[in-house]
Amino acid sequence: MLRRSTLLNLGLVTSLCSGLASAASDVPSVHVYNWYDYIGPTTLKDFQRDSGILPVYDTFDSGEVLEAKMLTGHSGYDVVVASNFILPGLIKAGAIQKLDRSQLPNLPHLNPVLLEKLRANDPDNLYAVPYLWGTDGLGYNVDKIKAALGEDAPVNSWDLLFKEDNLAKLSQCGVALLDAPAEIMPIALHYLGLPPNSSNPEDYKKAQALLLKLRPYITYFDSSKIQSDLSNGDICLALTWSGTVHSAKQAAEEAGKGVRVEYSIPVEGAPLWIDNLVLVNDSPRPANGLAFINYLLRPEVVAPATDWIMTANANRDATALVTAAVRDNPGIYPPPEVMAKLFILQPQSHAIERVRTRAWSNIKSGH
Template sequence: MPLKARFGAALVAAALSALPAAAQDAEKTLFFYNWTDYYPVELLTKFEKETGIKVILDGFDSNDTLLAKLQSGGASYDVIVPSDYVIPGLIKDGLLMKIDTHQMSNYAHMKDAFKNPDFDPKHEYSAPYLWGVTGLAYDSAQVEGGTLEASWKEYFEPRPGLEGKIAALDTASDEILAASLYLGIPQCTESNEDAARILELLQAQKAKLKLYSSDSTVDRMASGEVAMHHVWNGATARATAQRDTIRFLYPKEGTPMFRDNFAVPANAPHPENAKIFINWMMAPENAAAVSNAIAYANAIKSDEFLNEQWKKMEAINMPEEYTPRLVPTQDCGPKARELRDRIWTRLKG
């Protein structure tokens, strides 16, 4: 900091001691807005101990919720976790602060495959957090024969024995994208005819579902409350660690891939603390600590710190032959997003 460089650490300490307690607390605070159950709390304790910065963690359940919060200006956070396709719009709307991740000391640990991403080519506004896929998890003990076809058909047109035992994610983007893949419709369609087909499929499926929920997915699967869940691979892996009859499907019609990232809102109250946190998270041992706890892969050269159980689990260690099934999530235009919102409102209304 300029003050520290000019006057030295002793004078900085004296200056801080003269500040009101509330001001000192604010200076050492970080407001972190992340997906629910997507960060190990114990790692925050380590960060706080090493940096003296107190972290206040708040959770959201979808990119839509995150966008609404940022666009309303109703809350100030220092670090947020948007998915890849959301970032270009946030940059365009002036909602993100430039942080120049490529200049941070721990950027050197980033895997080459994750550098220069299409949504933020120079890593000026974001840093990679975790990545994974959204597919289908099922309890083989509750399925006749013990196996299901790797197809969205098992989800949208379930076998009679699974009806009423299926959980859907409570997010428009995830459900509508899955339906689009199954029907062979472009994920950013602007066609009213396409929208009608998607809505018809979702409405027919609705009566066969147990619930829509994006929370407590791990507990729901691990307890056997549902026989099938539209869910993320990392949540599936954590549930499988508790209930070994759970299996994960990479649907052959297309399996959505996501890349979640750290970013700093334009109105962040503690941007320097945010940069400290993001750089700290790119240290291999810290990135691996998240992967070990949350069961999603990271973009850092941290393999030496990873637990063996995740390396052996198909939900995390995807078979190479499934690579062609991966479908990156696209940043849809206003008309496509409006169509998606209309479909969801009709479905949930």
């Protein structure tokens, strides 16, 4: 999508130019590590203008890359954006530091519901500031789903994906799943009526059996090409992140080729993910890092990011500043009754991670 590639280029150019400028001057700076498509189009420029601090901005496209860099240490970064389910590991490893709340006067803007959800990963809200958030759910091609399953297709239920009869028919138009066992396996467990954060190896055998039964009808597992394939009409169903589907929908509308894409949060409940601003434990410039975090907590700063990325922000006072079409979209800002059914994913013990990884390998290979 043009918007994403433009923002990627902006991030890379900003990082390169800022790095050169920083090396050539004594201008104060802050080094930020974020997802490649995850900031407003003018936020970095505006922050430098308003604060006098030069943002040196680098991007990543995989949570695993971020986690490895953080656990290795000495990254040189001040602020990174970390997903909620890796927070416990980062906290335990001493990779991030407690936040000096006295330096974050904009914290009261945050949505208390999201802060409470985040306690599952950051128990006392000491280390992380919620930034953007969303859900895992179903992205689908309206017309192809209707053609395969009829007018009563269960597009608002996990049955659309997990019932073999449905998936067998949809396999003809393409089905994709995130290549993310830490997210897909809990969803399968939840569908089976088991705890999504189960620590029982036997539960993972049941989830594996369910997914192996469906494996012949799954076109691919991939976390990067679902957006373009949905927007182009190359697949008709995907289990993916909400932001991916909303961007695909927008791209399809801009292309004007008649591809209609929609997103649903299944009525049975789904994972809620929160991407957070955290301060690196060995940050060379912690004061500048806190200034950057506090800047992103300003409602008028974070609202344009939501409009640009089509992903909800955690700032309750920014909601009124978000474009009406975005804030009124229940797939982006779910109503309270849907929020109540969303669950937070939690990291598992090494033993369970091995079980899950082995099960995922079997599922992908079909054995």
